[in-house]
């Protein structure tokens with residue numbers, strides 16, 4: 001029917017606050033706070049959810065931005081993109097309700113599964129994580145969605161090593177050290193950004209591809225901060241002078257070569273997300289065959 005297509009807000013279930021139970025606070029987003037919670041569905045079953053609740057004194061502009069964000073997200077459906085289950089718009093606080101990803105964000109997941117924690121992830125698991133993020137980004141770029149903040153902290157992990165792309169907004173308090181105010185503009189995740197984004201504020205799918213290369217580096221480095229030990233200002237100079245991140249210890253050379261291609265100075269020379277996905281998929285399937293052989 002016409003008006004459903006015209007108004008994406010009608011595409012997602014409108015819930016009421018009675019359906020939603022708030023538990024602990026998970027963090028801060030650009031629009032307000034993020035909570036863990038529980039949703040009672042019409043069938044009566046309860047499920048864990050992530051609730052992004054708009055701050056109550058939000059300006060009209062922020063409310064419009066919030067509704068715009070919902071419209072943008074409600075159109076995007078993919079197995080590697082976080083799923084919005086519904087919205088509460090009939091009473092404040094206005095909320096976005098997302099599926100809850102039980103293993104938290106990918107940065108935390110990598111840290112808690114790193115050799116320094118006497119854990120580790122197999123090469124196949126590292127590939128599986130990388131491939132899912134690439135396939136999610138392939139979908140977003142095909143829908144002309146530029147993420148602008150692709151990083152392990154903005155990817156979520158659930159059971160069975162399922163990884164989905166999300167976005168908490170820039171002012172997330174627990175990762176404030178990942179953001180830097182460049183020339184007194186907004187807070188920018190400079191360690192994940194190519195020169196053209198840092199210098200000219202140019203954000204495109206090609207700058208998302210650069211960030212994906214940095215996410216690959218985070219995955220194979222088990223979550224240490226890119227350019228750790230360097231200040232944000234030093235990082236800007238390193239990126240401008242083409243001092244690339246080094247090959248992580250356990251990273252296969254073919255994967256590092258892919259990272260370096262994502263960090264091509266000329267954005268048009270970087271691989272596309274479909275190139276990246278098909279190369280990761282080939283290595284992943286190859287691994288499966290190889291493992292089934294021995």
Ligand SMILES: CC(C)(C)c1ccc(C(=O)Nc2cc(-c3ccccc3)nn2-c2ccccc2)cc1
Pocket residue numbers: 028029030031032033034052053054055069072073076081082096145147165166167168169170
């Ligand atoms: C899947 C994609 C990448 C399309 C996605 C998924 C989730 C979100 C999202 O959840 N956005 C989002 C919610 C809140 C939010 C936080 C706290 C309370 C109430 C809402 N902020 N943002 C935000 C704001 C500015 C820039 C970036 C993200 C976006 C894209």
